Amino acid sequence: MNFAESAWSLLPPLLALTAAVVTRRVVPSLAIGILAGVILLGGGDWQASAQILWQKVSGLVWADGGLNSWNLYIVAFLLLLGMLTSLLSLSGATQAFADWAIARIQTARGARLTTVFLGVVIFIDDYFNSLAVGSVSRPITDKLRTSRAKLAYLLDSTAAPMCVLMPVSSWGAYIIAVIGGILVSHQITDISPLHAFVAMIPMNFYAVFAIGLVIVTAIWPINLGAMKDSERRALEGDTGRVDASALADEQEPLANGHLLGLLVPIATLVFATVIGLVVTGAMAVLNAGDKLTALAALENTDVGLSLVIGGVIALAVAVMMLLRQRPTVKQLGRSFTLGAASMKGAIIVLFFAWCIGSVISDLKTGTYLASFVGDSMGTNWLPVLLFVLAGLMAFSTGTSWGTFGIMLPIAGDMAAATDLVMMLPYLAAVLAGSVFGDHCSPISDTTILSSTGAGCDHIEHVRTQLPYAVLVAIVSAVGYAVLGTSGSVMAGFFAASAVFTLVVWGLQRGVRDV
Template structure:
């Protein structure tokens, strides 16, 4: 079908249905069916064949196992690893050790923030590992899983897109190089354009600052407040009415009494170390010509490296249990329990990919991008591109897809109207793509943050949205200032000032939640 207003229907129906019914599987299936029927213009057989083709492309791509299958493998193996660590007694030992080191809720909330900043090279790795490592710490201090997943998600993509030596930086710089070469822009390389766009990626900056402020000030507003109140006053860390959350170890499995902190730390360190070594090795092997950090990043495969690292961590955890004479039957039950704990999450992730694939074929990005009115004042173009990128990314759940679609359009508009707006509009597209991806339940980063943090996807999406909207509002006003002043510093200052005012107001209207009083004698 030709891109039209109807192209917007499948993602909107999926997202509205997911939020309204909180049944994510049914919502995703509905979006897939609706999108396929629109694509096939009502022909049921053609629609079914189209969906099968999209799904098959997620399994085998160009005769090779698709990257998505490696991600699913990582998700399932992380469930196995969590079960092994639980059986080893490592979770309990780590929680007891943490009590003596991380003494306050503020310190506990800063743990996922710091991890998100340290793990700057891949969003999937940051979401899964950051959530899993932080969870025992935040659970111990009665921090809701909703708050944890927000902090994990807000320090994944927003950090990675700002760091000039991440895999994202390599992809974006390569994309910008192609755009600049195609338009004959002299004296500016793709990597230089990316570096100059970093301070103009206002949403990534405001989202990261808001995450830090939320941790330090213990902010909780909107639906998040209900989750935080339940955690602080009742010790209820997530809404169990919708069933078990992904990645939660089966508490019916007997944990060893001789567990040690190393039973958790060593598998995590092996996972991280092996992933990094493999990523560097693959990047070096795949680089032809000059060898530098950016070339290695551009030619590596972090997802394959992460799978290898996860397998190594599982083998270490299993080997440690066997050396302690843990029965093989117990090990098998733990592995099966771990896979079972991640099955629903894996299905959600796969259906989200199918949904995104179906939606992308409807031409939603091209349709929305075509609505850009070049008669608008050039000064408003950065904020307009930010809004467009946000909507497209939210609808299709893909940052890279939005980058690839809108960056060339932004360049063409800027070079035709005002070349000085080229880099600001690049920054606006990058920021909008991060915001849309950050808030979309179709985004793999959103789903992986929920999986890593142990919370239902819908709860993570709904509780995170108000925080993301605050950061996006501050960024949008910053883009207005940036457009009129052509000054990155003015745009950043305006965005940060608006964010500071918003935080002050929210803190005044949402006072700190106090723990429930202990029952007195005779009560």
């Protein structure tokens, strides 16, 4: 029996999501969803299901007759970043930076604003953003008693929203490539894919107002839902750090730690990664015999390889700077070991998340959800419908990129069948909904890496971020409802802005200034 593209395809993600919320244990919850999925794929035949399970597990490392380079590059980068963080701790540079920052940033508000600033500036890639900014910000937020849950929220809600708004990012390049195909298929030649992407920025209400709420939350300590408990514990001295993130700090720093010992390796990491993105993209274009342009390079860049290149070079720079403090071989070896071990939990969760993502993809859960887009609904509600449906799909599948691939062409077809003028608003609604669903999903790899970057318990991050994401989604839904009814992007944006302003005004009233 074929359970793909049916209501049964919703079972694995629903089981995984429910178990994660109830038990607050990610790996067993994902395992339940994976087992349910392979049983459905096997049609109830245990032998076939076992074979599919083996294919899914082995496919995480070996796929299409070769190594699964994307997965392995991401794992390698996590290990490199763990080792780099550990070396910076050993050198005393992390402590030196924290002391320097606290001498100038003396309030929790300053720590939050610093994190948001770094998150907004570093928009090359969401993985890189969450992990790199988290490594820099953790010592400051810990010292100034900001919870790891709040840090994870600041990281997650600046990473994906910034990446989805910026054309010069891994997300931007992917989206531009997809939009280009949609425009060609509908014979739209009066606007380029890049121009279309830029024009959609103010229409992406969720991303715009998610960043707005992050900035507001950084200025005022607005704590919603479970975040209240996390922040209260942080004020009492318990920031909520998880055991894995603490490993790299369990070593005595060397004497004479210096601020530059942190800034130079991190700056090297950023610079080398950017160079890697440009070089790998340019080589791919040239090897294909195509014309080399900046946009073509970004569309063809190898993000995983670029992250590894940046990580290796940054680690080498950190080691060379550390050698001036004359560490022993034992200290170096232990630091490398602790750093790599600190990423063990994140890597395990990622592997399970990738596995359930593959199972859900084969069950065509996203395609089943997309089938609910009907022609009978009034066109004025289509922006809201696309936003909600993309959110449900990204939440259920744990991937915004996968949702882009399925929903953007559908949105394009709907615009072509109704009103081509609404093409870009429909596409923007899909982008917004995808990021919203991704933010709420405990099986999303970007959510997992944000909790990793913050050193926060993953389920705590999901629980504490959810109220903020839902609040911005409500604001966005109002904007899309007005946009669909009026046909005016300006009217939709102003309506969403008005609701957002009222919400912020209500939230910040009576908030103690911190």
